[in-house]
Amino acid sequence: MESGAVHILGAGLSGLSAATILAKAGIEVHVHEIRADSGARFDGDFQGLENWTTGNDFFEDMRDWGLDPESFKSDAFSVVDLIHPDDVITQPRTEGIAFRVVERGTDDHCIDQAFKRMAIAAGARLHYNSKRDPQDCQIIAAGPKESSAVAFGEVFHTDHPNHVSFQLNDKLAPGAYSYLIIIDGIGLICTCLWRKQKKSGRYLNETIAWYEQHYELNRKPIKRVGGKGDFSIPDRYLHEGRYYVGEAGGLQDFMWGFGMRYAITSGTLAAKSILGECDYEEEIRKQLVPLIKVSATNRFLMNRIGDRGFKKVAEYWMRDQERKGDGLEFMRWVYTPGIIRKMIWPIAKIFMLKRKRMSDGRMVTRMPFRRSLRRDSWEQSNEAVEIGEQWKEVKRTGGSVSFPDSDA
């Protein structure tokens, strides 16, 4: 490593947050990105930047850290359609902002490009299509390495107004959830698979068929997108002088996969630690690890319940909203490490997580991709088969797939 200069592996959200803060403080920063641009791991899909894991509005946190939340397009939501497993639709809502939808990718208005601009404006040097030995980097921000879960989605044109739906359904999204996001005439239907499946595209086709039956979408497919999530708890976040940030450090929400906030927060903390303003290991353990343990405990419980349990969760959420007058309180409670979840955590750790030595020598306790269950095999509906055929045609005429595993 050149003396004084900081080298960062990966120009995603965590790496660029760290780069911006370090460069602003006058440090020479080099960011090495294996792909051609920031955001190229994604391809124009929408993601939700959550506002429930702490009492703060995350945009306020970003401003405090010197990161500009106005530099990318975001759409705030205070209400969603919650789709129960038996197709009942209810609406959790809040007075404030529950989450913001941002776009991931290489277009100017995407969050990734805004973070790139911030890093460049601060003086960081970004090297794209660059291979760098991780040993020569002080911050490892290279995103997920292994798969604990995957998500597949289709992006399409629609004339439906802006909208978000969140669906708990163990058939369409084994062990997890599906969602519909519509922003300014572009829609995304995505299904998350927390159990490993062969020919996973069929789950997406069936999910799209479900949404088409329940919403007036007038859907015209553009492309299919997707990616993996890596959920792990390393023994140390600072290993042999290297700071592991974002998903490279396993910093992810085990329950739903809302990892952006963890990525930006951990990148910021690593930079502050290098500047001598805090102790990275200590801050990660104080600020993020308790949330990760709660989310892992929740994931353990969710793995044990099927649609009947999901229905109870959805009903409890709505009763809680009636009692407290705010639907976001339930989500805050879900991430609060109460006494019962603290007691369940050691059991969850033994039965759900596995110890593994990573190729860089780190010991991690990680969540392996779960095996499929017998109930995951079912006949596709005629509508889903047609949607699959429609997609094949779109693909033949140029529709791109950012995640090849999704082929049905």
Ligand SMILES: Cc1cc2nc3c(=O)[nH]c(=O)nc-3n(C[C@H](O)[C@H](O)[C@H](O)COP(=O)(O)OP(=O)(O)OC[C@H]3O[C@@H](n4cnc5c(N)ncnc54)[C@H](O)[C@@H]3O)c2cc1C
């Ligand atoms: C389909 C999908 C939907 C998601 N939805 C949400 C959501 O709604 N809300 C949410 O909060 N989170 C969501 N997430 C998770 C979120 O995208 C990630 O947690 C977050 O982007 C992690 O940030 P990061 O900086 O760790 O990694 P990234 O932002 O992925 O950045 C890592 C970068 O490192 C680069 N890289 C990889 N290997 C190397 C190497 N060897 N050398 C150099 N560079 C390398 C990659 O190309 C990439 O640019 C979703 C993830 C997926 C896959």
